[in-house]
Amino acid sequence: MFYHTKKLQYFKPPEKPDAVYAMKIQELIGGTFGEMTVMMQYLFQGWNCRGPAKYRDMLLDVGTEEIGHVEMLATMIAHLLDKAPVTVQEEGARDAVVGAVMGGTNPRDVIMNAAMNPQHAIVSGLGATPSDSVGYPWNGRFIVASGNLLADFRSNLHAESQGRLQAVRLYEMSNDPGVKDTLSFMIARDTMHQNLWLATIEDLESSGLETTPVPSSFPLELEKREFAYQFWNHSEGTESSEGRWAKGKSIDGKGEFQYVANPQPLGPEPQPPQPDPKLHGTPKTQTTQGNGASGGSAVDRTVIRS
Amino acid sequence: MFYHTKKLQYFKPPEKPDAVYAMKIQELIGGTFGEMTVMMQYLFQGWNCRGPAKYRDMLLDVGTEEIGHVEMLATMIAHLLDKAPVTVQEEGARDAVVGAVMGGTNPRDVIMNAAMNPQHAIVSGLGATPSDSVGYPWNGRFIVASGNLLADFRSNLHAESQGRLQAVRLYEMSNDPGVKDTLSFMIARDTMHQNLWLATIEDLESSGLETTPVPSSFPLELEKREFAYQFWNHSEGTESSEGRWAKGKSIDGKGEFQYVANPQPLGPEPQPPQPDPKLHGTPKTQTTQGNGASGGSAVDRTVIRS
Amino acid sequence: MFYHTKKLQYFKPPEKPDAVYAMKIQELIGGTFGEMTVMMQYLFQGWNCRGPAKYRDMLLDVGTEEIGHVEMLATMIAHLLDKAPVTVQEEGARDAVVGAVMGGTNPRDVIMNAAMNPQHAIVSGLGATPSDSVGYPWNGRFIVASGNLLADFRSNLHAESQGRLQAVRLYEMSNDPGVKDTLSFMIARDTMHQNLWLATIEDLESSGLETTPVPSSFPLELEKREFAYQFWNHSEGTESSEGRWAKGKSIDGKGEFQYVANPQPLGPEPQPPQPDPKLHGTPKTQTTQGNGASGGSAVDRTVIRS
Amino acid sequence: MFYHTKKLQYFKPPEKPDAVYAMKIQELIGGTFGEMTVMMQYLFQGWNCRGPAKYRDMLLDVGTEEIGHVEMLATMIAHLLDKAPVTVQEEGARDAVVGAVMGGTNPRDVIMNAAMNPQHAIVSGLGATPSDSVGYPWNGRFIVASGNLLADFRSNLHAESQGRLQAVRLYEMSNDPGVKDTLSFMIARDTMHQNLWLATIEDLESSGLETTPVPSSFPLELEKREFAYQFWNHSEGTESSEGRWAKGKSIDGKGEFQYVANPQPLGPEPQPPQPDPKLHGTPKTQTTQGNGASGGSAVDRTVIRS
């Protein structure tokens, strides 16, 4: 069960409204790696967790924090959309830019009005929406909670990496002190969360519960071990032979990397079986079934029909 | 530019058809972590790569290999759907199970017919589709190519972890020797690819191009450092204080983990600004605008209308 | 900011696992009118609320309660999926039903295995997912927070009506005492929430802030009043004249219902303008542009090309 | 079966083209609460209706009217896109705004060209599309037809409330007399339809077929009545105690509202059962299964494998 406190975890309002920036920062709410993603991902991982109690508790702690991050960003967007130039003035629209030079309507408003997310005006009345920066809605396929903690902690590490990268890009794309201050808090939390998931991975691996390759509970002798450390060079040129992955001991410590410069197929040509004629796919050769095209008789066939 | 060779990278056909299993193994083609995901993710990362040539070449090598994995699974599904009981016999349907005991229609066929993916019969004519195991289509939001290689390599590591986990689960869910043999090749390749992305991370970090926290090119003094290593305990109980993430040196080596047992909000209560009345949101207090509800006069307002 | 307590708002575990029912009850988590919808809808409405403080506080209270409802259902699904027959036994699969009669594998397991949501095994490892009962993911377009409280309270009333209806249907579809007990709590909360939104509508309308028609702040004289109370009978037969909507005072008290038995169009035939030839749509009549088809010369045209 | 007449229900063409406004008004065609939604929602409710004939006839009347509303808006958009500046002139693009002041290319065209929906040029050749104002396609999850008429009439009331609100916002965002005239007809029809659904609710409730709480055919004694009228205060502060929903008789007349100021969980801590090890989720404690990580032997396990 959850409780809410009225104050925000952290917040500085923007100095000036900026409707186009409001559209962009939606990426941090409803984008693939936005706060809705980490919030729902950590909550579902916590709810589904059957591992040790400390992991479950930790997942729900961080998930609960992230609900508050959506709240902070929603508040930010409400401020950025303040005084958004959503309506037009009688005479101004058509000659805005020229007029502006003459001292009329602010041309920036014309650009803002044209380029802002139209749903911020029409649908949400200048509020945040559960969508990304192009207006595509957040959806449940953005998250994973697999029940395997190492697989999921790697997912979390990845999400916080993309998340901090995007927050940093948005920091660079603004020159508003309030926006930058609030983002600098969120970026710091992302630093913590990258460290957090690296730490959970270390913690989990040292506990012996999981290790590489995930899932480690699957007996290795059941996979084709001879292909488990080969790099296949599928393109011309061998620049790919220069990396750590091409030679030396494998990272899991259980094999030796091998570079296959000219990989050859090991399997046969596909021979998909001919499907049931009642599905009317095109067969390899003409049969006697059907109408005028094949000239075949349909008589026999209709016998088994009602 | 790409070339195709007719033979499959590896393949053993299933011994027996199994339409329900064909539905399930679609997860490995078009699911969030299926082969279409890794194929498109590595290709787009390669095409967008501005880093060292060895990374670009490597990404396109692996991406090209993954096209062939989709091909293998599509062939597998065509075999599994062979002789799928898509049509019904005259009298059988209603009394199939009872009848079966008496020696009539195979009851398994009735279950198969009811539980298989109907689109395998109606839409694809017993072929694979670009969808997951519940028929939801693969889509472009499943992949990421951010231009930051450490963020992306972590994504790739995560995708191969979920991918191998799912392949192992499907291995366990079958007892067909052909299916198991083919999957044991794919599982081995996933072992390689988990090792590969761990190796690329080691390679990239040792090159000094990227490190934790991602993106490392962002000056740390621009984030609020005082919050960059704190774990906030947002739920009752302190089991979450027992992990590696709650104390000791942070994994990036740049700070010290700190456990905040009773976190308090640092921000104010939100005060979203009142929006433009022309958007007709509900304000804090009644204004004189509008029709009968507010009893207000609309006269002044219509002056500025056409 | 949010806090979490470990205990559930209410819960009785199911007596027996039932993987197919687990698939069905997903509708209450991630369906169009599931708990994720009301949770996100009330939170966003609260965060975006610029109306009186009591509405904002109330919205966030209920939104916070709903997070806990997702938690209850996720726990329920984990129990329902316990011992789900995800894997098959050596010999059993092909002859399960016949075999069952002889005393072998439980035929119900075969049906369960075939008909359960495959992602519950492959993707989530027997945990809940943010999807509905056919596996379609929850998405942000399921919710609305428009800034107009009367519009939104009507949306909430509607969501709780569909939600209680679906919970009742699922109650009828189970005979497990634990499931029925937990659902009977959720159904009671839905009763409260239907009453709640009816009460908020009464509260809001009596405050004079909003009334019918929404948005009431729009001056009625700006709409074509002569069409504001007419029912147009677009189909043959006049059964539709028998209802409250066809005669008498309109519900908003501002007009008189009128039944138009034989409605006629009031507008002209559409005359969409001919588009720019550079977009290569098909025009009304042949022009001299283009290649062999029209026999026209492209010479003049290329003059204005680079 | 349906028939079409060539004339539009109502229409005034816009005075001037406006490609950006064409993008915005798409919300009224293909948005969550656009005309495609009410059209398909009322038609499906009508087709699925098993209630009294007057409801079925009425639903199909209104649904049929709404097809014509999509037609009106599609025609409007074709006019608004007339002469859209989709192509660029030789020299103009780079220096458009500066140039404009000097007397060159119209700078408004540059903004229009950049900010219009690109699919209006590339995909539809200056015609309407079945999408909303950010280009997201209309989809079937936008509608509901539940078979319970009170639940559905509330949905319809809500849809018309959001729909009129959005139409009013778009009215305010234009200063084109043709657009405003056409919208003032549609807004009036939305006034009728809000009154209509309020009237159907009154009609249905007075017939005794349905009442609050929906579905009223579910025996109230089967829900946990003690929680059916409580408001739970999940956040700090008690502003939410000031509303109609916090005290007094419940709106359904069957209970008394009650304000729970400090709600406590009634359920236990979740104890999700340990899943089948063959799904390779992370368990609470280490088992002997698996590879190197756990040091366990896989021997026993492979005994039961083929």
Added chain:
Amino acid sequence: MFYHTKKLQYFKPPEKPDAVYAMKIQELIGGTFGEMTVMMQYLFQGWNCRGPAKYRDMLLDVGTEEIGHVEMLATMIAHLLDKAPVTVQEEGARDAVVGAVMGGTNPRDVIMNAAMNPQHAIVSGLGATPSDSVGYPWNGRFIVASGNLLADFRSNLHAESQGRLQAVRLYEMSNDPGVKDTLSFMIARDTMHQNLWLATIEDLESSGLETTPVPSSFPLELEKREFAYQFWNHSEGTESSEGRWAKGKSIDGKGEFQYVANPQPLGPEPQPPQPDPKLHGTPKTQTTQGNGASGGSAVDRTVIRS
């Protein structure tokens, strides 16, 4: 504007309910090539049509007919779902199949209950939904109305080909006389519609308004003519040289097919430019920017920051 008549275009009710078949036949309503697709596609093509009046009229005729096809199928589904075994009996569920042999609950009901579309019970109350056979909702990207009539007529021909194929497959998958009779009417209409679109193509091409290649108004000399009739053999083996497309006059009569057995790339290696460092992508070589990883100083950089 549209009108509705109460009678169906054609209809025979099914003899027996069949909930699983109801799920399958949803493909013909809301699938990619279902009746909602052709209905919306022809209506939008008609509304957007700027070509000769006969085409516009014809498109709206057929689009209007298709609304009635959705109506027929919705009615069919309501009948098929009659008496669907959505609820379970006290004791029956667990031992249904075994029990059935003993004379108890019908085992077919257990299979039906498990395998039917759960939303047919939970969401629509035994009515049709705007979704396909796996429950995925119809969406606006399924249709096209490009403004180029030849492109669109080819789309229509294709849609009717897939549509008739799917209807035929569903015909084969049923043995209910009512279903088969109704489908045999729809299949005949699809025969007409395939002939119709072939006829419109002939009509349009003979009018000189459009021809191959679409769009024919684009001057051929502006494309690289030397590559306009080459078949590139991208895979090993030359079976693809045996078809009509590999030699002889091209179908448009404007060139000669040519078979390129060993195609070579004509372009350079990609050299994507290095992006702005403020986006924090990984560059080719280390720069002095950033934090500890690169050891670089961030001093200069912060000078230009606020």
Added chain:
Amino acid sequence: MFYHTKKLQYFKPPEKPDAVYAMKIQELIGGTFGEMTVMMQYLFQGWNCRGPAKYRDMLLDVGTEEIGHVEMLATMIAHLLDKAPVTVQEEGARDAVVGAVMGGTNPRDVIMNAAMNPQHAIVSGLGATPSDSVGYPWNGRFIVASGNLLADFRSNLHAESQGRLQAVRLYEMSNDPGVKDTLSFMIARDTMHQNLWLATIEDLESSGLETTPVPSSFPLELEKREFAYQFWNHSEGTESSEGRWAKGKSIDGKGEFQYVANPQPLGPEPQPPQPDPKLHGTPKTQTTQGNGASGGSAVDRTVIRS
């Protein structure tokens, strides 16, 4: 299995970056008829093909070529996004246009910054994404591989028609010589591919394997032949009687077109059966079930409940 060569099939870089055009040309990568569609469509058709070897080989040849087209466009977009004005300068943003005239920041950059796809900066770091021109992701429902080659070849012809139309429109919307040169290659390939699919249709029909109506293997006597060549005039006016489709021999040569000027329904009024009361839909008449609304007693009913 697949191989990659580093060089592009064809490519000329753009002369100048243009971030807004980069957004638009995404339509050719991830749009409904973009290169990802033809690539995946031809590959799946090839993998699922059970027809003659030459068709399978040909499909995989063209599918493999199309992978390289995605690669070309991704490279193009990286160039177009070079130097995209993603960040803002200290003082410039607010007064950009006015300032520009005075000699300050380039106003075009302000427009570009506001109107470009924000995900090109935030998500992909100036790389291509698997999305269309409004940022909607490519998805698997865009393609079809039905197993019936005539249905699929018609789909391919249609895709190449829309594809060439869109490429031509984008050619017209640019004045960059590099963009135009690269597009003129792709447009030529689309010319080939339109000819290709016309040739495959001729080849297939002349082989006797398939003909009109698709699927030709379905015996014509099983469809209602009397309706197989009728054009139904569903709208007022008879302009639609003037086309090739209204009279004369049908295109398949098996019937005679017939124009039905005043079509009448052939079916009855729908009579959907009353659903199970346990689903709580609204019935035709009041029953004794339920709570206070109906005044009925629920006593009998609870007898059969637990």
